[in-house]
Amino acid sequence: MGSQHKILILDDDSSFLELCRELLSTLPVQPEIRTASSGAHAIALLEAEPYSLLLTDLRMPNMDGFQVLAIVRRRFPSLRTVVMTGVAEDAYRTRAYALGIDLFLEKPKTTQEIKMFVDCVESLVVREDQGGFRGVQNKTITDIVQMESLSQSSVTLKFTNGPFVGKIWLLNGDLIDAEMGDLQGDDAFKKVISWKSGTFESLPAEPGRERRIMNSVQGLLLDSAQMLDEMAAGEVPGSGGAKAQSVSPLAALARNPGVEFLLTVPLGKAKEFEHYGCENPDKTALWAASTVERFNQLGDKLKAGTFQQIVASGSQRGVGLSAKGEKVLCVGFQRGRTTAQILETLKAITAQWVS
Amino acid sequence: MGLLDFFSGKKDAPLLERLPSGSFTVDREGNVLTSTLPRSVPEASVREIGRTVMDAMSSARDANLPLGEFTIHYSGLRITAREQRGGVMIFLAPLH
Known part of the structure; x- marks a missing residue:
């Protein structure tokens, strides 16, 4: 196995996400842990790059765990899935297994349960390397x-x-x-x-x-x-060795702290966007391009100097916008990041993006 | 004297405009309700800032990105806008 294992954890409880991230980052296989607080964001991340394992809660607002699992089964059939929930009723367990999950776990509470949880996840990640069919x-x-x-x-x-x-x-x-x-x-x-x-x-x-x-x-x-x-080997089968399209370079920029999604779009060409992990890329691209254009024009009228960045925050997430030449970079940030943190990370990402 | 006139060149020197400093509030329709900006700032410019910020906020909502606070950084000016019940409060802070 040349590449690093990637685990995606989905839960609307941010403190549980952080706990899981800490626990699973100690695994000997040293997986890369990504988190999502909504089903739509988890699907967007799964579409952006391949993952070894998805851990999901069941009870979540808007899109619950069953809906997420149904979509995952259809779009990413080989992805291993684990349900971790506080609802231990048999009806939920049966329904989850019917959706093809690999494991149904209760959220760990004691030290012993935490150890078992970590061991179970590790065995699944390791098994992903080996492949194999049930039976x-x-x-x-x-x-x-x-x-x-x-x-x-x-x-x-x-x-x-x-x-x-x-x-x-x-x-x-x-x-x-x-x-x-x-x-x-x-x-x-x-x-x-x-x-x-x-x-x-x-x-x-x-x-x-x-x-x-x-x-x-x-x-x-x-x-x-x-x-x-x-x-x-990353080649297109039957192409005589032509390399398949690699994972978006935006994925590397998404490793920066607190980043939820990234999107780049040329000014005036909102349909020609590229994105990583964005739930509504079409609408977001249109908004990002029009907003930068709008504030560019305002800056010219006010003679306020060169447009540099926009940092915006809301109840669900923060967003940063910057531009280089005719291209706009839009970065989504997890809820709870301060304006100063967003600005600092946005500047760092912009520098990496430009270079 | 002709040579000195050439070096002093007062006629061709660019006019340094002072960027506005202060705050104002606008309602949902873009009308300016209160302002601490100097009178020298044209009302049209103030309305333009308010309208641009409100458009950015409402189009963000349309794109499923509810954003209640914006900080726009220019090399010479920082605009901070906070959505409030019934409108937006906007702060202008020149950087030089």
């Missing part, structure tokens, strides 16, 4: 298909990855067919084989099934392994 933990789909093929089994393998279901049919160890959504045959097989985790079931064989895969198991597994290697 055959620590075995990849490649391992499972190879085992069934070598033992000349006739079987239907069913894999579930979040909302997606994939099936692979084997007859006397030969690969007959595969299906995943609209995909069939070789394409479906390659798609399913790329899944790292989920659930696995072994169903009875279907001897009468029409053969759609003519390649050998080993041939297809080799093709798929090459494709997965290319993806792991």
Whole structure:
């Protein structure tokens, strides 16, 4: 594992977020911890870059934990999820597990519970490296298909990855067919084989099934392994080594203290924005560009000198705006940051952004 | 004397305008209610500042960014605006 593990914690209680951040930053794998106080912000962060694990509360205003988990299952099926809640009722537990969570934990109160909580999170993060399917933990789909093929089994393998279901049919160890959504045959097989985790079931064989895969198991597994290697190396599969688009450079700027989101937008071209972790990037980009333009014009009229920054704060968050040439930088800050803190961090981020 | 006139050059010297210092309040419609600004500050400029700040606040709300306090930093002036019940209070502080 070359890259650092990233854990996202979602809770509307800021003091619990800080406690979790402190506890989990002591893990031996030294994960990078990010926090979100609303479901919408958590989704925006998950869209910005890949995470190893999401820890979420259930009871939250506006978007509750179940709504967040439903969206996460659909959009980020391979993300491991943990519910940590003060509500320990069985109905909640059952519903959460039905949404495909990995673990349901009560919020820790005693030293022993805290230790158990940290251990559980660590084991999940470490397991993320290894992949594996429930039922055959620590075995990849490649391992499972190879085992069934070598033992000349006739079987239907069913894999579930979040909302997606994939099936692979084997007859006397030969690969007959595969299906995943609209995909069939070789394409479906390659798609399913790329899944790292989920659930696995072994169903009875279907001897009468029409053969759609003519390649050998080993041939297809080799093709798929090459494709997965290319993806792991950050290349676009089948592109001859072209690098896939890297994570937004704004993600690096978001490491500054208290930063919730970042957005850059050219003046007069509000639709051409880039963002990291912003809940409403379209509206925010439009507002940021028009506000800087507005105060630029006001500064000219008042002969107040060069526009430098705007620091604004509200009940939910703080925002800083600065500009360089024809481009505007908009930074969202967590609630509770003082105007002086926002200004200081905004200046530091602007300097990094410009350089 | 002609040479001295050239160096003194009073006619071409830029007029140094003093930036306004003080505070004022505006209601939701942008009308100036109270002001401690000197009379030399044109009323149109005061209304313009109030309108710009109110527009920035209301458009922020439209973008789901409720922001009740703004500090705008220019190289020569700092404008601080605080939303209050029924309007906005604005402080102007020249920096030089």
